Amino acid sequence: MSALGFALMSACVKLASARGVPVLEIVAARALVSVLLSYLDIRRKGIAPLGHNKPLLLARGATGALALICVYYAVTTLPLAEATLLQYLHPVFTALLAFHFLGERIHRFTLICIALSLTGLATMMVPVWSSTDTPLPLLSLTAGLAGAGGSAIAYILVKTLSKTEDSSVIILYFPMLALPLSLLLLGDDLVIPEPETLGLLLLVGVFTQVGQVGLTKALQGEVANRVVAYSYVQVLFSLALGWLVFAELPSLWTLAGGGLILSGALFNLLARRG
Structure with a gap:
């Protein structure tokens, strides 16, 4: 559920960006919708909205917000499959x-998964140094990697907080910090969206909430390594959406690198079941 939600969110982000909406405005719209949905869910549950471990919750929110900006920049400047x-x-x-x-112990099959993932990344980045293919922008690649690193830190914080905090409270802190940060960085670049574009921005927030709820629930009930391995299904969803919605045909380098990364994730899951 989380993987599908985030894949649909990324597609809506790319569509909104193509309509001229700045990345930071998309972040702000996502955060606004998520704040409202999270707060309504907290009211429904009748729990304290600010939680117990406020410093760690704030750290999770800030890390997630910065990672989100990097991820959205990569999504809007790279083909959807490569960004994912x-x-x-x-x-x-x-x-x-x-x-x-x-x-958490790193098992042998997890190390193999890591090795295959890094090999896949290196394969995907071959066009950057090749004169025979159109290279991917280096700044976009850097932003994508920074987003991945920031997401990992946020997941570790979520896993730690899930022992004492309700999932809705953990989710609330992320958009609560992302909203003012994105508006501050946006400045005077705000664009008044048309009705269709406004609908896309609303869907960004809704699909984000689906992804966040699924991920947080999963991290509450399973070790972090196994949860994030399952999330690789999003790559398949994004490849399909990139082809169906944006007519993006991945390069051979992307397909080869993606195959290595997905093979590592599949090996990780099958080895754990065994």
Whole structure:
């Protein structure tokens, strides 16, 4: 559910950007919808909206907000499949952080998954140094990697907070910080969207909420390494949406790199079941 929600969110982000909406305005719209939905859910549950561990909740919100800006920049400046593949290197970072901070053992099959993912990234980036293919923008690639690293930190914080905080409270802090940060950075670049574009911005927030709820619930009930491995399904959704909605045909390098990354995730899951 989380993977499908985030894939649909990324497609709506790209569509809104194509209509001239700045990236930071998309972030702000997503955050506004998410704040409202999270607050209504907290009121429904009858719990305290600000939680117990406020410093850690604030850290999770700030890290997620900065990572989100990087991810959205990559999504709006790269083909959808490439942007998604870069973002979904976060299990590499998550596994290492979970080992260091949560004491989660990194099994042999997780190390193989990491090795295949890094090889896939290197394969995908071959056009950057090749004169025979159109290279991907280096700044966009850097933003995608920064988003993946920031997401991993946010996931570790979510996993830690899930022991004491309700999922709706954890989700609330993310848009609560992302909204003022994005508006501050946006400045005078605000664009008044047309009705159709406004609908896309609303869908960005709704699909984000679906993805966040699914991810937070999953992290509450399973170790971080296994949860993020399942999230690789988003790559398949994004490849399909990129083809169906944007007529984007991935390059051979992207297909080869994506195949290696997905093979690593599949090996990780099958090895765990065994």
